[in-house]
Amino acid sequence: MKVLVTGASGYIGSHACLELLRAGHEVVGFDNLSNSSQTSMDRVRGLARGPLRFEKLDLLDKPGLEKIMALGFDAVMHFAGLKAVGESVEKPDLYRRNNVDGSANLLAAMKTAGCRRLVFSSSCTVYGEVKKNPVDESHPRGAVNPYGRTKLDIEDMCFELARAEKGWRIALLRYFNPVGADAGGRIGEDPHGLPNNLMPFVMQTAVGRREKVRVFGADYPTPDGTGVRDYIHVTDLALGHIAALDRLDVFDGAEAVNLGAGRGYSVLEVIKAASKAAGKDIPYEISPRRPGDSAAIWADPTFAKKKLGWSAARGLGEMCADAWRWQRDNPEGYGA
Numbered sequence: 001m002k003v004l005v006t007g008a009s010g011y012i013g014s015h016a017c018l019e020l021l022r023a024g025h026e027v028v029g030f031d032n033l034s035n036s037s038q039t040s041m042d043r044v045r046g047l048a049r050g051p052l053r054f055e056k057l058d059l060l061d062k063p064g065l066e067k068i069m070a071l072g073f074d075a076v077m078h079f080a081g082l083k084a085v086g087e088s089v090e091k092p093d094l095y096r097r098n099n100v101d102g103s104a105n106l107l108a109a110m111k112t113a114g115c116r117r118l119v120f121s122s123s124c125t126v127y128g129e130v131k132k133n134p135v136d137e138s139h140p141r142g143a144v145n146p147y148g149r150t151k152l153d154i155e156d157m158c159f160e161l162a163r164a165e166k167g168w169r170i171a172l173l174r175y176f177n178p179v180g181a182d183a184g185g186r187i188g189e190d191p192h193g194l195p196n197n198l199m200p201f202v203m204q205t206a207v208g209r210r211e212k213v214r215v216f217g218a219d220y221p222t223p224d225g226t227g228v229r230d231y232i233h234v235t236d237l238a239l240g241h242i243a244a245l246d247r248l249d250v251f252d253g254a255e256a257v258n259l260g261a262g263r264g265y266s267v268l269e270v271i272k273a274a275s276k277a278a279g280k281d282i283p284y285e286i287s288p289r290r291p292g293d294s295a296a297i298w299a300d301p302t303f304a305k306k307k308l309g310w311s312a313a314r315g316l317g318e319m320c321a322d323a324w325r326w327q328r329d330n331p332e333g334y335g336a
């Protein structure tokens with residue numbers, strides 16, 4: 001297929017481009033490069049040696065979207081969006097404009113071009129306050145921050161569009177906590193500024209960029225008192241997108257699917273596994289809980305197995321080994 005990838009040079013988008021090329025698809029990607037590096041696209045080309053075209057483009061550029069969609073695509077994978085929870089609280093209007101309005105622009109350009117097949121990067125944040133684990137797709141939705149609200153609103157936009165117009169096939173992939181890197185160590189997670197997520201902070205500490213990891217809360221009702229999350233290897237996640245792309249014809253309008261490993265790991269388990277991968281003890285300190293953090297959340301991936309024929313294959317040890325290889329070989333990320 002010929003696939004358009006939005007947010008192509010970002011962490012998940014770049015891995016998706018790589019796996020698309022490895023699967024034999026033709027890829028055109030775009031990104032506004034506000035939180036990513038075009039170097040990732042150069043490295044993807046080197047790894048896959050497939051047809052990858054990249055453009056600098058913003059979701060708010062309507063004429064630009066219409067122009068690129070006019071190239072003709074079989075499907076779109078939509079990753080582009082701002083994703084820092086803390087920043088979304090400070091700048092809710094920015095997040096709504098970029099994520100929601102930008103996605104509306106993309107859907108309009110797809111409609112004009114006659115392309116009605118979409119794989120969307122959603123998130124488990126749409127579940128809000130978790131009522132019970134594991135979380136399946138029937139769990140009530142409810143955003144607890146502006147970032148989560150944008151994901152929820154984009155999902156609703158897709159549901160409404162698919163109900164109103166026949167022919168749309170939309171996979172809303174709600175993923176949990178992507179970590180790791182391609183096993184080759186050439187592409188990986190390179191957040192600008194202070195990392196918002198645990199794994200890059202742990203790995204930056206291991207490589208000497210950070211003094212220590214702050215563990216927010218050690219008094220949760222979990223086995224070791226620290227928060228538990230469902231971590232999924234980014235390559236498994238990318239392959240989940242390929243599986244969804246391959247099976248879009250069996251989607252009835254817009255449907256949501258969880259992409260997760262189906263089990264949780266605590267913060268201390270992650271630090272221990274990362275220390276083993278790095279061959280050194282990674283320093284950490286216990287800090288007070290952060291407001292809004294839940295004790296534990298992990299996915300029920302049963303529907304993904306049934307709908308997509310997909311399940312996560314890589315465990316925590318492999319996630320940490322691949323993340324460490326990327327960080328060790330690229331201590332300053334793509335800026336090295």
